[in-house]
Amino acid sequence: MQYFSTNRRSAHVSFREATLYGQPDDKGLYFPEKIPALSNEFWKDFQNKSKERIAYEVIKPYVGETIHDETLAQICAETVNFDFPLVPVTGNISTLELFHGATLAFKDVGARFMSRCLRYFSKEKTEKTIVIVATSGDTGGAVANGFYDVEGVEVVILYPKGKVSRVQELQLTTLGKNITALEVDGNFDDCQALAKTALADEELKSRVFLTSANSINVARWLPQQFYYFYALQQWKERSAPVICVPSGNFGNICAGILAHISGLRAHKFIAACNANDVVPRFLQNGKYAAQSSVATLSNAMDVGNPSNFVRVLEIFENDHLRLKDKLEAVSVSDEITEETMRRVYADHGYVLDPHGAVGFYALSEYLKANPEQKGFFLETAHPVKFDSVERIVGTYGATPESVENLFSRPKQSIEIKANYEDLRDILIKKI
Ligand SMILES: *Cc1c(COP(=O)(O)O)cnc(C)c1O
Helix, strand or coil: CCEEECCCCCCCECHHHHHHHCCCCCCCCEEECCCCCCCHHHHHCHHHCCHHHHHHHHHHHHHCCCCCHHHHHHHHHHHCCCCCCEEECCCCEEEEECCCCCCCECHHHHHHHHHHHHHHHHCCCCCCEEEEEECCCHHHHHHHHHHCCCCCEEEEEEEECCCCCHHHHHHHHCCCCCEEEEEEECCHHHHHHHHHHHHCCHHHHCCCEEECCCCCCHHHHHHHHHHHHHHHHHCCCCCCCEEEEECCCCHHHHHHHHHHHHCCCCCEEEEEECCCCHHHHHHHHCCCCCCCCCCCCCHHHCCCCCCCHHHHHHHCCCCHHHHHHHEEEEECCHHHHHHHHHHHHHHHCCCCCHHHHHHHHHHHHHHHHCCCCCEEEEECECHHHCCHHHHHHCCCCCCCHHHHHHCCCCCCCEEEECCHHHHHHHHHHHC
């Protein structure tokens, strides 16, 4: 499989190069030349297939011969080593819980897969690899955990001081070993600007292999298809499901749509957005107008210019009619999000996190208008990761053991000002 750039000026590359480079020079995104169709063989014993096997068969055509089969099977097994239950919430709405992994969010899947691919590909390199990530919360923890103790790779995480939740901060700062957490005196934009400056530092790049692990990397994007298949294994209805995905950068939903094009049964996809409504507006009036992001309760979806949306357009070959036939997008306010969290807990005893609540509401509205359908939404993170849940619902629900353990571990972070010299000094010491 070769990958081309959505801007169509950079050369085609293999999965290996797409993973190592992250983004083509022309600033487009890598996209597979051909979307594979799953064979009858794949579907014949689908119900009885293991998670590992499904992951392997789904990803194999995308990886091609760039990773040995046994290694790829091993990487898949390590990526999906936790549960993905589809849990009923109401009569016609279920939730696919994606929070049973190491950092209690769906990003664990992409981060675990990518870290292991990167380790494999960087074995041939003589210089050290440094992964640098800016995070507003969930990404950092998943990436740190995915790369934890991975040989030959140093990870430097930049997070805004005082602006991530208490569980998120512990997940970032209690690992140690090859993970360095930098607490930046600034906001998320400052963190991102610092990471960008480092990634463009030619002198540094001549001495070390510097890469970011952001959500546009194909090795993070593509494995997110896996759990849509696990949901379908557990789907007992006759009709194809309506699948609702809380969306920010649109990587997750784009992976679901990709799986659908490969053969996964789905009636429709709904992108559930918060007040950051670029895509809902686009589907309404055909005009794509990037905005600066606004802060909401579901802060992992505070994205004003969703980077993966061009891939959604690419999947539908820019055919807006086909796109609108498969995809709806809804914007949900913080007020409704809070109200939904309270109501769903009161009526069904289910604790939603703010992102899942946006998904639940968007899906319930759709099903009100289409009562013959049934569907599920993705619960993208565990409620305990968001401090607002206790205030709104009064409880975080059952708290996983891993969270209890976090509180007994010492926080290790380095405070830096939002200036590049501080960051550079730290990076140099890692070489
Ligand atoms: C990252 C994240 C999202 C948004 O996912 P995208 O792939 O960027 O659309 C939604 N919910 C949670 C909890 C997240 O961490």
